[in-house]
Amino acid sequence: MNKINIFQKITIKSRLLIFSIVLFLLIAGGIIGAFFLAMGQIVRSNADQELTRLLETKRLSLEASIESELVIALKMADSPLIARFFLDPYNPELETIAMEEFAGYRRAFGSGSIFWINDQDKKYYLGDTAEYVLDPTEPESAWYSPTLNMHDEYEFFVDYERSLQKTVLWVNVPVRVQGKPIGIVGTGIEIGDFIDTIYADLAPEVSLYLFNNSLEITGARDSRLIVDKVQLGTHLKSEGPLILDAIGKLRGTEISTLNLGQETIALGRIPLLNWHAVAFMPITRAMYFESSMTLVFAAMLVVVLLIFVIVNFFIVSSLKPLKHTMEVLKQISADWDLTRQLAINSGDEFGELAEFFNITFGKIRELLTVIRNKAGSLSDTGADLASNMIETAAAINEITANIQSMEDRAVSQSSGVTKTTSAMERIMVSIGQLNEHILAQSDSVSQSSSAIEEMLANIRSVAETLVKNSENVNSLAESANVGRNDLQKVSEDIQEIARESEGLLEINSVIDNIASQTNLLSMNAAIEAAHAGESGKGFAVVADEIRKLAESSSEQSKTISTVLKKIKSSIDSITQSTNVVIKRFEVIEKEVRIVSDQEAGIRGAMEEQETGSRQILEAVSKLNELTAKVKQGSEEMTAEGQGVMRQSKDLEGIAAEMANGMEEMAKGAEQINIAVVQVNEISGENKTNIDALNTEVSKFKVG
Incomplete structure (x- = not known):
């Protein structure tokens, strides 16, 4: 009952003003809600496109940096002279000619690095020097047999040389004669500078990781992740299982995007290296106000505000005759003068109210x-x-x-x-x-x-x-x-x-x-x-x-x-x-x-x-x-x-x-x-x- 009495004490003008304010706040709230909902979708779509372009650009840049070296390594593996030397490594004439050819390939490589090993004497050459005789049964030589007998044309292997404090990408290419492997040739590419170039123009809020099929991180801002051969799933923790599941569905150079909470993730393959790349971008509220749509929503709020002001001005103007009627009644209650009458200035409801008011008070005077x-x-x-x-x-x-x-x-x-x-x-x-x-x-x-x-x-x-x-x-x-x-x-x-x-x-x-x-x-x-x-x-x-x-x-x-x-x-x-x-x-x-x-x-x-x-x-x-x-x-x-x-x-x-x-x-x-x-x-x-x-x-x- 008290609530009804309090509401009844509020003037009609105040009620209409309160109603219009509440209506304005509801409309403004709806516009703001729609703004954040629409901008959330726009920002996520922009983030997906930006990360997709980023992965595509970085893939092309990395493949372009390595592809020329890979072509030379494949040509070296197809050399008939090198194949003859690997079949007869104890022939001094062949050895002299082969050494000259190896020297030519070494000069052709941008890194100036070359290595080879034949399956006859198993001598491991780095540059022009035989470093040691490789024993496939030793643990440190466990890489040799799988690489020699692999079905692919080539293989990449990333290793961190602690003595040089450099990250080296080894290109291993088996030498085959009639499908039978007889040795391995390749080169070592120092990719630290390549990876630094990838991250040089990367936005601070974006995280990018490169990793191989063994899920070892091969590229990151923090070089310690590469040195320690950290697993991607171990480093990413909660996002790891989702990313690993999405990687298995990728084909060719396809790029896939995921939205997890306030973060957008993009995944892609680097076919040349048989690697993968994953990029993270956080979604912040500040991004919502960087789009041109912000001005559209702001204009909508201004229009609603103008409508609110115009409506309230119309309400105040319409209620002026009612206020005049209240003033006349107040004067009658003060001096008991029933001869007062209201002026009829309009033909609307307020004019009819004034007319009936004058008739009623005339009959009261007679009574x-x-x-x-x-x-x-x-x-x-x-x-x-x-x-x-x-x-x-x-x-x-x-x-x-x-x-x-x-x-x-x-x-x-x-x-x-x-x-x-x-x-x-x-x-x-x-x-x-x-x-x-x-x-x-x-x-x-x-x-x-x-x-x-x-x-x-x-x-x-x-x-x-x-x-x-x-x-x-x-x-x-x-x-x-x-x-x-x-x-x-x-x-x-x-x-x-x-x-x-x-x-x-x-x-x-x-x-x-x-x-x-x-x-x-x-x-x-x-x-x-x-x-x-x-x-x-x-x-x-x-x-x-x-x-x-x-x-x-x-x-x-x-x-x-x-x-x-x-x-x-x-x-x-x-x-x-x-x-x-x-x-x-x-x-x-x-x-x-x-x-x-x-x-x-x-x-x-x-x-x-x-x-x-x-x-x-x-x-x-x-x-x-x-x-x-x-x-x-x-x-x-x-x-x-x-x-x-x-x-x-x-x-x-x-x-x-x-x-x-x-x-x-x-x-x-x-x-x-x-x-x-x-x-x-x-x-x-x-x-x-x-x-x-x-x-x-x-x-x-x-x-």
């Missing part, structure tokens, strides 16, 4: 003129009636006063007799109740005496119990003190153990250092044994055993260190718990002293209560004797009161008959008096109302 004339006649008639009723009321009041005086005396007499009888009845009832109370008091005194004797016995029992409790509390306090002292000694012993365990940790650290030094010595010994050749094999076995012993000692040292740390942690925990328990014992000892003091206070109070109870028992015995005497006097009062009651009832009957007769006379006179008074009051009110009506009607101006 008030008639009321004013009739009110004068009623005023004269009311004055005559009031004068006659005043005289009649005076005579009736005198008669009623005489009858009332006689009635009051009769009633007073009857009332006195009735009160006397009632008083005697109450006295008899009180005497009967007194007898009952005396009997109940006698029984209560006897019961109180027995209860007090029983209470004395209980008090003595409680006092004895308190004495025993006091002894037990003292014993408990001594035990708590002894326990606290013993626990303090245990805490000191535990702390001593903790200090000793720290010494064991230091000793274990020394053992670990010795094991590390031993392991280092064993490695040096193994290296020296390798340099010694066949004569150092026995020493190498001993060095290997020493290394294993050092590693075992190091592992045992770590295990002991872990156990000692756990023991020290447990000892620290026990020490803390012991300190807490000691504090608890101190609190218990303090509380036991408080209980002992309270026991002493209770024992003193019980002794005082025992003394008081004996005094109460003596007083109750005397009260029992007095109760017997009061009971005897009450029985005598009951007998005498019954005689007085009989005489009072006889007198009450006579007084009642007199009172009834006078009461009937008084009722008749009272009814007459009431009727006269009511007529007199009505006459007076009538005159007052007529005067008030004349006064109010005279306020209106009707002509």
Whole structure:
């Protein structure tokens, strides 16, 4: 109800203004919502296109940088002279001619790097020099057999040369004769500069990663990812599974895009290298305002605002006639001038309202003129009636006063007799109740005496119990003190153990250092044994055993260190718990002293209560004797009161008959008096109302 009243108090102008504001806010909110929804789609579409162009551009740039080197490597693998040399590597004439051809290819490569190995002597050449004889069974040569027997024409392999601190892309091409592999040729391309060029013009907010079929990162802003051969799924974490799933669906140079939350992802293949590329671009709110569509939505908001202003101006203009009507009504309510009229300035609803307003107030003026004339006649008639009723009321009041005086005396007499009888009845009832109370008091005194004797016995029992409790509390306090002292000694012993365990940790650290030094010595010994050749094999076995012993000692040292740390942690925990328990014992000892003091206070109070109870028992015995005497006097009062009651009832009957007769006379006179008074009051009110009506009607101006 309160909400309705508050709303009704708001003016029509304010209501319409509030409605228009709410409508404007809803429309503006809809436009803003549509803006963010549309711009979100536009920004994501632009991001997809931008990342697609980025991957396509970077792919073409990277392939163009490497394709020329690959063509030379493929031509070198197809050379008949090199094939003849690989079939007969021990022919010195062929070797001389082949070396000249290799030198020519080396000069043709932009990197100036070349390598080859034939499957006959398995000598690995880098440049013009045979570096070593390759053993396919060695772990570091595990690449040789898969590369030699692969079905593809070529293979790329990215490796980080720590000695040169460069990332090298190795191009491996098998040399085949009639489909049979007889060796491998290739070149090493330092691609660090290529990759740096790819990332040089890349926007800071865009992330780009290159990776091979093994999912190892081969290109990134952070070179450590390439050096450590980090897996793409490990680095990307949550996005990894989605990206790996999308990669399997790519064909040729196709580029696919994904939208994950506030991020756009583009994926593509680099067929020449058999690599893949993935790019990330975050979607920010700032991108929403970089498009020309922002101006369109801003213009829409401005148009809505202009419409809002125009509508409100029209509303204010339309409500001006209503405001004029309110001002005229306000003036009429102030000076009661019904001759005022509204000006009719339009033919709309407000004009009709003014016309009906003037007609209505014209009829009200006519009605008030008639009321004013009739009110004068009623005023004269009311004055005559009031004068006659005043005289009649005076005579009736005198008669009623005489009858009332006689009635009051009769009633007073009857009332006195009735009160006397009632008083005697109450006295008899009180005497009967007194007898009952005396009997109940006698029984209560006897019961109180027995209860007090029983209470004395209980008090003595409680006092004895308190004495025993006091002894037990003292014993408990001594035990708590002894326990606290013993626990303090245990805490000191535990702390001593903790200090000793720290010494064991230091000793274990020394053992670990010795094991590390031993392991280092064993490695040096193994290296020296390798340099010694066949004569150092026995020493190498001993060095290997020493290394294993050092590693075992190091592992045992770590295990002991872990156990000692756990023991020290447990000892620290026990020490803390012991300190807490000691504090608890101190609190218990303090509380036991408080209980002992309270026991002493209770024992003193019980002794005082025992003394008081004996005094109460003596007083109750005397009260029992007095109760017997009061009971005897009450029985005598009951007998005498019954005689007085009989005489009072006889007198009450006579007084009642007199009172009834006078009461009937008084009722008749009272009814007459009431009727006269009511007529007199009505006459007076009538005159007052007529005067008030004349006064109010005279306020209106009707002509």
